[in-house]
Amino acid sequence: MTTARAHTNIALIKYWGKRDSQLILPYTSSISMTLDEFYTDTQVVFDAALTADELYLDGTKRDVTKVATVLELVRQQAHESRFARVTSTNHVPETAGLASSASAFAALTMAASAAAGLKLSHTQLSRLARRGSGSASRSVDGGFVIWHRGTDDQSSFAEPIREQPTLPLAMVVVMVSGKKKSQTSRQGMAQTVATSPFYPAFVEQNQAAIEPMLHALATDDLATIGRLTEQSSFQMHAAIMAGNPPFSYFEPETLTAWHMVQTLRDQGIPAYATMDAGPNVKILTTQPHVDTILKALEPEFAGRLTVAHPGPAAQILSEE
């Protein structure tokens, strides 16, 4: 029985769209920040008494299909024939609304491979986590992480970026809505790839932003980090909206929060917004500006703000 913990991550340069949906190979590389505040703890036990894999999430039995995909790959690699019971707890404050497949599949991969007796490198863990959920490939590592798009299963993996920023970067998470998303990221990105005439432009621009972002992070160039972060998010959402049928993850309050970010910036505060497959807004800034940002957002979003910082790599918590 093995328990592992993995933290969620937010992409500064987004992953949106699969070139190979079975292997989960992305069209572009992506760069993320692993967050300290939000994580998943997952316990895996292979048990000869089980007749199928089982998943318990936050105390409730859930559909095991996606989890079983990763378990099956682990079984193949380890020559393990038993089914597994997976027990998982999400530590995401309700005010964050960040329930994420990234931390879930990174923790699952780490716990399942160890429980099956496999000794995998971080690269191998990242490739395996990728098969559960693309963004999970980046949650195997801490700090700032790049997922190389690669060309096949071997070459598509995430690792920490070589030159980490020394800036005290922070992310203010604004919870606009805790409601379940109207379209999962998996469905949403498939629709964008298949129908959006803006998708090829997104791919070109997003991939071209990778090198400048690495350089900006290495040189602590906050203005460039922020500009590239906002551009990747808005270009992704523009491509999503241009799909058929038209669709958006934004809610009215998403734009309210974004306008507040723009106003703060007009006042000289470094604050940059990024949104994923949901209406919540994540504001990238540095620690000295966090209080000013919280104060500005408080009137509209009281009780719905959480502050996160760069978090650690996935780790084994216990093995019995």
Ligand code: DP6
């Ligand atoms: C908008 O990793 O959830 O958060 O690979 O289909 O499981 P699947 O998708 P997922 O997509 C994340 C999309 C995103 C951007 C990002 O995290 O890079």
